[in-house]
Amino acid sequence: MPNCEMCGRGVGVLKRAKIEGAVLDVCDGCAVKGEVIRTPYAGGQRSGGTMRPAREVKVVEYEVVSGFGKVIHNARKGREWDVKKLSLVLHAKETLMHKIEAGKIKPDLSFAQRIEHALGVKLVEKVEEDEDDGKSAGSSRGGMTLADFVKVKKVKK
Numbered sequence: 001m002p003n004c005e006m007c008g009r010g011v012g013v014l015k016r017a018k019i020e021g022a023v024l025d026v027c028d029g030c031a032v033k034g035e036v037i038r039t040p041y042a043g044g045q046r047s048g049g050t051m052r053p054a055r056e057v058k059v060v061e062y063e064v065v066s067g068f069g070k071v072i073h074n075a076r077k078g079r080e081w082d083v084k085k086l087s088l089v090l091h092a093k094e095t096l097m098h099k100i101e102a103g104k105i106k107p108d109l110s111f112a113q114r115i116e117h118a119l120g121v122k123l124v125e126k127v128e129e130d131e132d133d134g135k136s137a138g139s140s141r142g143g144m145t146l147a148d149f150v151k152v153k154k155v156k157k
């Protein structure tokens with residue numbers, strides 16, 4: 001069983017994530033601290049011969065969208081909030097919010113979701129990965145984002 005390169009936990013499936021500039025194979029818990037490059041990453045899947053039962057589990061990942069800083073900035077401006085107001089609403093440091101808006105710091109998932117609720121924007125996107133058997137060519141991607149977007153618009157007052 002491969003081990004997470006961050007915390008050392010033994011997990012079945014590792015994710016390749018960029019964390020603080022380093023590319024590591026990590027567990028779910030650690031992956032959210034960085035930017036997932038590829039998921040899932042199963043260690044040593046290559047060995048031919050072993051007949052593993054097909055896993056029906058769909059891997060559902062959530063990622064903070066790229067360009068989050070701009071999204072937050074524009075939404076905040078749209079509400080005519082200054083950074084101070086936003087940081088108060090989020091119970092976050094003003095300097096942190098400046099850095100996030102500048103794209104220097106990427107909020108983690110839970111914080112991104114709080115920003116989503118505060119501003120009525122879309123910051124976290126769902127990434128669904130089929131198991132990597134190369135047979136699911138018919139899976140359609142992209143419909144999800146639009147549906148989510150509509151949902152967000154409804155929330156907005």
Ligand SMILES: [Zn+2]
Pocket residue numbers: 004005006007008009026027028029030031
């Ligand atoms: Zn870990």
